[in-house]
Amino acid sequence: MAANAPALTFFALFLPFVASVLAPFLTRLMGDRAALVLALAPALAFAHFCTFLPEIAAGEVVTGGYAWAPSFNLSFSWFLDGLSLTFALLITGIGTLIVLYSGGYMKGHEGQGHFMAFILAFMGAMLGLVVSDSFLMLFVYWELTSITSFLLIGFDHEREAARRAALQALVVTGGGGLCLLAGLVFLWNITGVTQLSLLVHLGDGLRQSPFYLATLLLVLAGAFTKSAQFPFHFWLPNAMEAPTPVSAYLHSATMVKAGVYLLMRLNPVMGDTPAWVILLPFFGGITLIAGTFLAVRQTDLKLMLAYTTMASLGLLVMLTGFGSAHAVEAAVLYLVAHSLFKGALFMVAGTVDHEAGTRDVTKLGGLRAAMPITFGAALLAALSMGGLPLFFGFLAKEEIYAALAAGNPRAVFFTGLAVIGNALMFAVAFAVALKPFLGPHVETPKHAHEGPVTLWLGPVVLSVLGLAAALFSGVAHRYISSPMASAITDQKIAVDISSVPHLGVPLLLSVITVLLGMLAFWRLTDLRAFMVRALESLGPGPDRGFDLFVSDLVRLSGAVTRLVQPGRLEIYITATFILLAVTLLVPPFLFGELPAMPAWPEDLLVQEAAFFAIAVIGLIAVLRAKDRLTAIVSLGIQGFAVAVIFLLFGAPDLSFTQFMVETLSVVILALVMTRLRLTPRDHRPLGQSLFDGMVAVACGLGFTLLLLKSTEAPFDTLLTDFFNTYSKTVAHSANVVNVIIVDFRGTDTLGEIAVVMVTGLAVLALIRVRAGRRAGSGEGR
């Protein structure tokens, strides 16, 4: 490894973001050919991550990073082992093909530049997610994938369905992300580490913590929403509103596997507990069966694939939950196989849609002559998805059955689920791969012909890889499967299954699966009709529930807002002052902190007493004023008296300011009065006057008590001494107050004058709004 490897890895992690920023400009410059340049970013990152393969295969891990905020123990750091490297390769490798594919698929679309930018940004986020070492970084990237997914699903934002689907995906996965954040905080609090590379070797500590179950549930909430597990699965099929490259990339090959990634990552420290081995297989199993049943019902190519993706994710969660070495191997093989064949099939569906103008499987047929390359790729991918020998999918399925098949009833149950699920997926795979291409030629909205090379390159490469990985299974296992399985279980595992079938229970189950699948494929139309009827009898699903939830939430927040924001100044002011009185009065009485009764000052001078009296007279004048203007001026009297008192007690700065503030407030209040044209005197009933008076007296009493109490404590001269000593020597100034304002605490003052400025702007805006409204109504008259 070269000496500057960390810098290169850092660069590789940011390359997709850089490409994302450049994408709109390049697309404007070069049109759809920009994709050829942009694809270099993931390709280079892919090449870089490939260089780690020998090291990882030898059982080492690669960590690196840079300090970010060392005082908070935060770092930008990455952690590459078998698990994260496999994901990184899938993301960058498939990403390269997807970028090329998008160039062809979105050709001529006016938003192509944006689209490229979004998809590359997603790639950067996803890559960051899987290689993140620190929890915080993992979370930030996790949310970034949700946000970029939102942008991509809602890409066609003029359609309401796309907007709804985007929002739904964001709410579900974003809500799960918040749970995950809480879960990560739990993990950090229990274990004291903030890095995955340290966490995975911690052993049993976490499992024995009393907070284990809470942590597990929070983490599962994050993982299940992201990976579309039942009952949070509904956002995934809706996400098919996105353009097909997005469905192929985010919603089958990469993002939806983030949840599975997280579970696999945490398996060494959280797995193998009763809760883990019950919850994961249970929800995974339900998702598997529900996904396949729902897939059979669909006629839209993309929706069929979407539901099988959901089913596959269920299968992966189920296998991860089993946690035995065989199950983990099976999960690893299936995950890789799935990314390859499902990515290919989605791209095929997109190509068919793009070239023929429809993706309804009942309106397609006989395209094999027009699109031979696409057909070939589809067939290879379907063979892998169906799990037939010589393909990587077959290896995965053999391993699944080897892992599940055991004597006890629980194993029999889950084996049954897996067989039914796999058989139905087999049927759907061939429905997608064969129906549009075979049979009599059907007239399609567009005259179909083979797409450009960018459209078929992706499916061909991925489906051929699915074949090659099985044929050269030794290489694939050494570099990919074994290191990944070892990382998930935190022990050395060597995967050795090859594509040569051996006799045994797994093979028998495979044969049953294929036979069942062929039967289902043969009677697919009947099966579909049956499913439609069955689902109708079940009533509305969680998708409808989501709508209800959102509309109720909007209603509730509306009601709460109306309750706390009635929009009347009177109520706000009353509430503020009542709260003020309560906070001032309750604690002293509650904790017995009342000040001692102050003694009458012996040395009260005549002038001091006189100004106190003037202040009181001013107050009485306010209360007795006949109209508002008199009240404002009387308030000024009180204010000036207080200013003089400040002066008498040796605070000239404060006094000056008080004088000016009083003058200006009288002027401004008087101006407001003339402008608002209020009634000269407000009429309020006696009851309200009494109530307001009580609130006012309570506030005044509270402040008096607070001030008396705070002057009781001996005066600490620390600050006085400091400023007296240093204001002349350091700040060259004799006025301590000013030195504090403009020098020692200058940054505070900067903030304050910024606030003054913003307040001025806000007041100006408010006055103009009123003036504008008046002018508007004036024109009406």
Added chain:
Amino acid sequence: MNTLILRTVAPSLTALMLLFSVFVLLRGHNEPGGGFIGGLIAASALAIYGIAFGVPSVRRAIRFHPMAIAGFGLLLATLSGALSIVFGVPFMTGLWVYPVIFDVELPLSTVMSFDIGVYLVVVGAITSIALALEQEPGSDVEEKD
């Protein structure tokens, strides 16, 4: 309040108060005073002028929009603080120069320019509020003059 007495006195009063506000601003370094109080005095001076002669005259007299004056003040204060970056000392460190003009040593500092910034923000913000309120309701001709 368009009285003869006020209109006769207002110009001289405003001029005196403005002069005094600058005096208070500069005096603040060693005696009671400073940018904040100086700004308030200047704002009241302009308010008096406005009461006597109307808002458009004030706007003409001060040439710039009061909010622009406040904005300039904030910029000046920020730059006074940020200048320390050039000299490699922490933000808001006071920097001093002592140029000799006509044989008199004149101590100048970023602290002073910061205080002038405070003065301008206060004048600008308060004046703009006062003028907007003083303006005859309905005669929205703020930008025309």
